[in-house]
Amino acid sequence: xxxxxxxxxxxxxxxxxxxxEHYCIVGPKRFAGLGxxxxxxxxxxxxxxxxxxxxxxxxxxxxxxDLVFPPDETLFYFNGQQFSEAAxxxxxxxxxxxxxxxxxxxxxLDRMFMKNADVIDPYYQRRRSRLHFFMIxxxxxxxxxxxxxxxxxxxxxxxxxxRFGKDGVEAEVASDKFLETFAVNGSVFEFKPEFVxxxxxxxxxxxxxxxxxxxxxxKLWEEYDSRCISCGRCNTSCVTCSCFTTRDLFYGDxxxxxxxxxxWDGCHLDGFCDMAGGHTFRKNKGERMRFKTFHKxxxxxxxxxxxxxxGCGRCDDxxxxxxxxxxxxxxxxxxxxxxxx
Amino acid sequence: MSAQTTANxxxxxxxxxxxxxxxxxxxxTLTVQAVCSITPGQFFQVSLPRIGEAPISVSNYGSDWIxxxxxxxxKLTGAIQNxxxxxxxxxxxxxxxxxxxxxxxxxxxxxxxxGSGVAPVRPLVDQxxxxxxxxxxxxLIAGFKNRASIIFTDDLVxxxxxxxxxxxxxKQEEGWDxxxxxxxxxxxxxxFDTFDDxxxxxxxxxxxxxxxxxxxxxxxxxxxxxxxxxxxxxxCGLGKCGHCxxxxxxxxxxGPVLNYSYAANLIx
Ligand SMILES: Cc1cc2nc3c(=O)[nH]c(=O)nc-3n(C[C@H](O)[C@H](O)[C@H](O)COP(=O)(O)OP(=O)(O)OC[C@H]3O[C@@H](n4cnc5c(N)ncnc54)[C@H](O)[C@@H]3O)c2cc1C
Ligand code: SF4
Ligand code: SF4
Ligand code: FES
Numbered sequence: 001x002x003x004x005x006x007x008x009x010x011x012x013x014x015x016x017x018x019x020x021e022h023y024c025i026v027g028p029k030r031f032a033g034l035g036x037x038x039x040x041x042x043x044x045x046x047x048x049x050x051x052x053x054x055x056x057x058x059x060x061x062x063x064x065x066d067l068v069f070p071p072d073e074t075l076f077y078f079n080g081q082q083f084s085e086a087a088x089x090x091x092x093x094x095x096x097x098x099x100x101x102x103x104x105x106x107x108x109l110d111r112m113f114m115k116n117a118d119v120i121d122p123y124y125q126r127r128r129s130r131l132h133f134f135m136i137x138x139x140x141x142x143x144x145x146x147x148x149x150x151x152x153x154x155x156x157x158x159x160x161x162x163r164f165g166k167d168g169v170e171a172e173v174a175s176d177k178f179l180e181t182f183a184v185n186g187s188v189f190e191f192k193p194e195f196v197x198x199x200x201x202x203x204x205x206x207x208x209x210x211x212x213x214x215x216x217x218x219k220l221w222e223e224y225d226s227r228c229i230s231c232g233r234c235n236t237s238c239v240t241c242s243c244f245t246t247r248d249l250f251y252g253d254x255x256x257x258x259x260x261x262x263x264w265d266g267c268h269l270d271g272f273c274d275m276a277g278g279h280t281f282r283k284n285k286g287e288r289m290r291f292k293t294f295h296k297x298x299x300x301x302x303x304x305x306x307x308x309x310x311g312c313g314r315c316d317d318x319x320x321x322x323x324x325x326x327x328x329x330x331x332x333x334x335x336x337x338x339x340x341x
Numbered sequence: 342m343s344a345q346t347t348a349n350x351x352x353x354x355x356x357x358x359x360x361x362x363x364x365x366x367x368x369x370t371l372t373v374q375a376v377c378s379i380t381p382g383q384f385f386q387v388s389l390p391r392i393g394e395a396p397i398s399v400s401n402y403g404s405d406w407i408x409x410x411x412x413x414x415x416k417l418t419g420a421i422q423n424x425x426x427x428x429x430x431x432x433x434x435x436x437x438x439x440x441x442x443x444x445x446x447x448x449x450x451x452x453x454x455x456g457s458g459v460a461p462v463r464p465l466v467d468q469x470x471x472x473x474x475x476x477x478x479x480x481l482i483a484g485f486k487n488r489a490s491i492i493f494t495d496d497l498v499x500x501x502x503x504x505x506x507x508x509x510x511x512k513q514e515e516g517w518d519x520x521x522x523x524x525x526x527x528x529x530x531x532x533f534d535t536f537d538d539x540x541x542x543x544x545x546x547x548x549x550x551x552x553x554x555x556x557x558x559x560x561x562x563x564x565x566x567x568x569x570x571x572x573x574x575x576x577c578g579l580g581k582c583g584h585c586x587x588x589x590x591x592x593x594x595x596g597p598v599l600n601y602s603y604a605a606n607l608i609x
Contacts, residue, residue: 076349078390078391085352116591117581117594119581121579242581244583245582246393248391248392250392259390260394262576265584282609299588
């Protein structure tokens with residue numbers, strides 16, 4: 001049975017300090033002046049040394065997916081004859097403070113890395129198994145969010161859910177691991193997290209079992225041929241994008257030693273499907289937009305039973321060309337309806 | 342270390358190269374020592390750590406050896422071309438669905454392979470030719486760009502004796518007394534009185550597969566009787582890296598061999 005508590009700000013600080021002794025606590029944090037435009041701040045997931053560093057007023061540019069799937073990760077080292085699996089740099093257990101959409105986003109990654117083809121990715125698994133979700137209650141959406149349309153606004157997949165108020169924190173604790181510290185420092189209280197129930201942005205998902213072949217080459221994609229510059233930011237900011245490439249390195253001073261790494265790749269980037277002999281697929285940016293869109297809101301569902309996109313809106317937040325993904329989904333649905341008429 | 346090796350699907354294992362044979366100027370066949378359970382049509386992730394990794398089809402195998410026939414086109418394949426007998430090659434696999442060999446038993450089998458597409462069907466053709474896989478008949482159309490690009494010349498001579506082989510090059514060349522023209526022209530000459538127990542395999546470059554399958558469809562061959570093998574960029578072979586996805590299909594694990602009734606509807 002989940003138990004709920006109320007804590008004053010001071011009491012929560014004590015909880016935070018206690019947990020910090022055993023866990024690395026990670027959450028969205030503001031980095032002044034590092035934003036995309038001058039005089040703007042960058043908000044990204046980072047270890048927090050105090051709860052005051054937790055950024056709640058604005059959405060993070062990047063998702064917490066680095067915690068399970070870093071942009072660049074060594075898979076193994078090679079000494080000429082033998083391989084040794086790269087160890088994790090530390091053995092920390094991690095508490096991550098994140099919103100329901102991102103919890104659902106990590107669930108989409110779980111399906112890919114832990115379930116697809118019945119293969120468990122050991123590098124993902126070892127990072128994933130040390131994560132503990134502390135859900136930040138999210139009752140009002142930010143700009144570009146459309147989590148409600150994507151059915152990703154709610155989650156019960158958390159160790160604890162927290163409502164941050166002016167004079168303290170209300171918490172629902174679901175995992176026994178964390179019960180004691182909340183019970184000792186706070187007082188028993190009735191609290192259940194609430195969820196945003198309406199976003200300003202709404203998308204209508206296509207209601208087709210199978211995409212008609214004509215829609216793959218529909219003129220709706222053409223606008224992206226000229227607008228998209230294939231920078232791949234929509235991929236890197238997306239909590240659910242999981243593609244990677246492997247790269248081998250050798251050490252300058254050695255002819256036999258080196259390592260194999262994996263690095264993020266993205267379906268909007270050039271070279272994503274280049275094959276030997278110069279053959280490639282999806283040369284046009286519009287085709288890449290179509291590929292991504294279908295993956296996010298159509299074919300992932302066919303494979304895993306749930307849509308990939310969680311409607312966090314980050315791809316819209318970061319696109320330098322102001323391409324809106326939610327808009328694209330709505331245009332697609334509209335075209336499909338026209339076609340059906 | 343060994344426990345890790347089995348648990349971590351990304352870690353290759355070492356094999357020793359026991360034979361190297363040049364096929365053409367840029368293509369060669371390596372035989373490595375390894376014991377694996379393989380189905381024709383499957384592939385391995387082959388690598389030289391420090392250089393890179395790539396999917397390569399099994400071009401034949403025995404109880405303790407595997408062959409790869411590789412075209413040197415880039416960084417990794419170019420480096421592999423420099424390897425000699427006794428040196429190491431690193432592999433992991435086998436991966437993917439191979440050919441549904443049991444369905445081919447007692448069929449009238451037609452195989453159309455273009456260029457390096459002959460490599461993945463070679464183990465299958467060998468099984469037919471040596472009697473391991475009994476069939477009613479085998480029509481084999483092998484197409485190459487020109488004479489210089491023909492691979493498996495020794496095998497072709499053997500296959501000729503046990504199958505109805507059409508070895509064709511795209512255009513007539515001096516001193517060539519064999520067939521010429523694209524494989525599609527030779528498919529057109531095939532006659533099917535009935536499609537009962539017919540099975541068709543088409544493997545080759547994307548354009549060739551497109552036209553060859555279309556040709557069979559024009560001859561009214563049901564899509565369910567046609568099998569193709571897809572090539573896509575692949576970084577993992579494990580259904581993780583996302584490169585090989587077409588629609589909801591991951592070519593590395595759901596393919597590379599796919600039934601055409603299914604593959605025909607996949608749009609990249
Ligand atoms: C299932 C499967 C089975 C296969 N079986 C075989 C086989 O049996 N034999 C075989 O020889 N091959 C096979 N291949 C193909 C093989 O995997 C590739 O040839 C291999 O990946 C090339 O690796 P490389 O490092 O040598 O080439 P790379 O150095 O990666 O480059 C190879 C080619 O890719 C293109 N390319 C790469 N990067 C770029 C870029 N940035 N821009 C433009 N073009 C680029 C170029 O055309 C270049 O020539 C198979 C592929 C698959 C998917
Ligand atoms: S962020 Fe925008 S411009 Fe960049 S690849 Fe994505 S859609 Fe294209
Ligand atoms: S596609 Fe865009 S809205 Fe959907 S999960 Fe990814 S970044 Fe968020
Ligand atoms: S090759 Fe990586 S998912 Fe298929």
